[in-house]
Amino acid sequence: MASEYVLGIDLGTTYSCVAVVEAGNARVLEQKGGYRTLPSVVAFNPDGSSMIGHIAKRQAVTNAENTIYAAKRLIGRVFEAPEVARASQLVPYKIVQGPNRDPRVRVFGKNHPIQEISALILRQIKAIAEEALHCRLDKAVITVPAYFSDGQRQATRDAGEIAGLDVLRIINEPTAASLAFGYNKRLNKKIAVYDLGGGTFDISVLDISTDTFEVLSTAGNTFLGGEDFDIRILEFIIKSFQTEHGFDLKEDKMALQRLKDASEAAKCQLSGSLETEINLPFITTIAGESKHLKYSLHRAELEKLTEDLVDQSIKICQSALDMAALKISDIDDVLLVGGMTRMPLVQQRVQEFFGRIPAKNVHPDEAVAVGAALMGASLVEEEAAILLLDVTPLSLGVRTAGGYTSIIVPKNSTIPTSANHVFTTVTDNQQSVKIQVVQGEAKLASENQPLGEFTLTDIPEAAAGVPQIEVTFSIDSNGILEVSAKDLHSQREQSIVVSAASYLSDEEMHSLSSQNESQALQDDLLTGLKPVK
Structure with missing residues (x-):
């Protein structure tokens, strides 16, 4: 028998997070090792078994072609979409067309639906929560970018079902963050939620009146996020290396994965320091000679490489204000959500645009999961305290x-x-x-x-x-x-x-769900957690 906990899940492009409400307070659930977020990474072995999260991310360098990351950028799209073509050029794994015009990833000769990849991440999140709370869990509220289409939302819901979750509601990430900010605080103000995550960007303008949260407008870009900042660094280093050595590191998939990881690490380090070093010994072999990569990257260089990406987000902010028929002076608070909002240039441009220092009382990595948990608790409580008035993101x-x-x-x-x-x-x-x-x-x-x-x-x-x-x-x-x-x-x-058509047939949904149940039983044997019937 499942508990009445409702999981609040932020299913992110690069990292995911889960929270629940206990005694009226939301808390993020930790994993072994004290981690509060899970890398949204799935790796496959030749026997078909999978690794998820931190262990999958750690082995990506030696198993690049079979390690799937940033699947959220593909979910619910058609194979012909320009975003899919762009992703195919940037990732080491192979993206192929599925039977319903959907993109799938090909690993060890098998084509995996994107919903299956997301379901594996959700199943791991479910297992983390069950271990932390010592009970069976099956209800969830899952968040998505505000600008997701109905097809992308339905695909996310399908992933939840495959993972054994009863998805009570799909809510927008900026809206969830606003709940974390304003729930039970009896606020009366208009806020803007600037959400720049690993793969997507959203801006939502809301009017909070006590515990009524009304979305006035939302805008975004489902292919603008931290991954794009990483790619700018990666391409810059590749070009510099090619100029010096006459070799394109894109030809070496292991080298490319090492450089991708180093680019992400450098980006993060430059949020706290003015300079960092990318040092990758034995990055590749050219004509039988081992080559090393060493480059000092300055924050100013990173800002020059990526300022147009930040400017894109600011233009979208203006569009959201225009759609809400508001002036900048009408906004009382600005929330920064998503790991990329740690970047000093992002904080600077947001502050310059809105004319105020962004609020610091929400955690950029955890606010979305916390808000989803609060929404979930309100859905199962007899006296629901939250009234959420959202908007249609697309016509x-x-x-x-x-x-x-x-x-x-x-x-x-x-x-x-x-x-x-x-x-x-x-x-x-x-x-x-x-x-x-x-x-x-x-x-x-x-x-x-x-x-x-x-x-x-x-x-x-x-x-x-x-x-x-x-x-x-x-x-x-x-x-x-x-x-x-x-x-x-x-x-x-x-x-x-x-409702948006699912890209999975009923037969596929049943097969994937059965596989998940079988794997869940194996996990129970390993963890010692037995479901109560």
């Missing part, structure tokens, strides 16, 4: 004649919400219309994400342009979208509940 609409998108629910609409629009037919005596629901900002429907479709039939015959078809979108507080179409003359109506 929702239908495909119309000519292949264009007609937006019905604009992005940043507060949910729950309902909106409708009246359409008509395009040919004489047309007796049916197909309603194709899409999500995104592109004018062409084919460039947006399809969410579902249905057909309204038995429309009375009439000349083109005469029938009136009212299409209504209704979104509840859980983000579940219902779309209906009604012929206003005959009152005939058809509707569907729309």
